[in-house]
Amino acid sequence: MIALLLAVSPLFAQTNTPPQNRSIEIDGYAARVNYHVITHGEVREALAPLLQEIYRTYQGKQLDAELEKAFVRVRDQMIERALIMAAFDERGGAIPDQYVNDEIKRMISGRFKGDEALFEQVLSEQKKTRVEYMDTIREQMAVGMLTNEEVSRRARVTPEQVRKEYETNKERYFIPEKVKYGVIVLNRGVTLEDRTVKLEEAVSIRKQLLEGANFGETAKAVSEGSRAAEGGAFPWMQPKDARAELRETLHILPAGEISEIVETEEGLYLVKVEARRQPGYKSFDEVRVSIKNALNAQERDRLKARWIERLKENNYVIIYE
Numbered sequence: 001m002i003a004l005l006l007a008v009s010p011l012f013a014q015t016n017t018p019p020q021n022r023s024i025e026i027d028g029y030a031a032r033v034n035y036h037v038i039t040h041g042e043v044r045e046a047l048a049p050l051l052q053e054i055y056r057t058y059q060g061k062q063l064d065a066e067l068e069k070a071f072v073r074v075r076d077q078m079i080e081r082a083l084i085m086a087a088f089d090e091r092g093g094a095i096p097d098q099y100v101n102d103e104i105k106r107m108i109s110g111r112f113k114g115d116e117a118l119f120e121q122v123l124s125e126q127k128k129t130r131v132e133y134m135d136t137i138r139e140q141m142a143v144g145m146l147t148n149e150e151v152s153r154r155a156r157v158t159p160e161q162v163r164k165e166y167e168t169n170k171e172r173y174f175i176p177e178k179v180k181y182g183v184i185v186l187n188r189g190v191t192l193e194d195r196t197v198k199l200e201e202a203v204s205i206r207k208q209l210l211e212g213a214n215f216g217e218t219a220k221a222v223s224e225g226s227r228a229a230e231g232g233a234f235p236w237m238q239p240k241d242a243r244a245e246l247r248e249t250l251h252i253l254p255a256g257e258i259s260e261i262v263e264t265e266e267g268l269y270l271v272k273v274e275a276r277r278q279p280g281y282k283s284f285d286e287v288r289v290s291i292k293n294a295l296n297a298q299e300r301d302r303l304k305a306r307w308i309e310r311l312k313e314n315n316y317v318i319i320y321e
Contacts, residue, residue: 029320030075033082038075047074075319081143083311088142095138095145103137150307155299162292166284173282179239179250182215182232184270185225188263202261202268209258215272224267236277246271 031038050070058066112119123133166173184205186198205222209215216231223232234242239250249259249271259271 031079031319032317033079034086034316036082036086038078038082043071043075043078046078047071050074079317079319080308081139083308083315083317084143084146085139086315087311088146091146093142093146095141097134099141100134100138103141104134107137147304151300151304154303155296157292157295157299161295162288163284165291165295166287170281173287175277175280175282176238177251177279178236178277179242179273180236180275181234181242181250181271181273182219183225183227183234183246183272184215184219184223184232185228186222186268187224188265188267198268199261199263202270206258206261206270209270209272215258233274245269 027039027041029037030040030043047070051067054066054070055063108114108116108119112122120130123130186202186205188195188198201222205218209218216233219225219228219232225232227233239247242250245262245264246269249262250273253259253271253273255273255276257273259269262269262271
C-alpha cells in the first residue's frame, strides 16, 4: 500500500523522495461492494489531493503510517459511497441529465468564472471525458440526496438537550480574567550611578503620567522595551501569561491607573491597565447556537454510522488487504 502511495506523483517528492529501487505494485482490488470493484488506482486518485500536505508534514516511519491511514480512510469513504449508491439504485433512484448539466453549469460559473473552454481543458488534463465527469457529478448528487434523507433530515436535537450540554460542560465556557495593558521599560544599567539615574528617570516619568501625560506617546518616546514602537501596548491576555514580575500588579491594578515602579534586577517597569475583563462564564444565550450545531453534527455522525452498518449487513462487502 505504501509503495502505491509513494508512486502517485513526483509533485509530492519534493521533501520526501521515495527510493528509486522501491517496487511499484500492479493495480489491484482494494475493495468490492456487491459487483462494484474499487481498485487501488481509484483510491490513489481520490487520495491525490491530500498527499502534498501529508508529505510536507511527516517523514520516515511516521510518513508511512500516515499514508496508510489516509489510504484506509479514503478507501472506506469510497466503500460508503458505493453502499449508498447501491441503496439509491435499489430504490429506483435516478438523476436526470438535465439536473447534472445544470450542476456542472453552476460549477463552471463559480469555479471557472464561466469559462467552459478552461473547464474542458482541465478535464482533458485529467484524462476524463465529459460523460465520465457527468457520472461523477451524478453520483455526488445521488449520495448527497440519500444522505440528506437518511441522516440530515432525521437528526433532531431538542432545546432540553442543548441546555443539558451547557450545564454538564459549563467549564468549557469559562472565560478567565484578562487584561489589556501597556508597559514602559527602563533598563537599570550596571553601575550604582547608572541605577540611580534610571530610578530618578522612572520617578519623573511616573509623575508626568500621573499629571496627565499620554501613556502610549510617553512609551514611544522613552521606553526601552521591545514594544516601545507600539506605545508599550500588549494585547488582551491572562495575567498569568505576562512576565512574572508584572503578574501581581496586573491582578490588582485598577483599569486606568498607573502602577508604582516595579523594580527587577534588569529593569524598571511602569504599568497601566487599559481595560480588564473579569472572569466568568459565557451565558447560555451566547453559546446556545454553537452547542446546538455541535450536537447536530454528533447526531448526524451517529445516524450515518448506524445507517452504513445496516447497509453493510444488507450488501456484500469485502476488503482486500
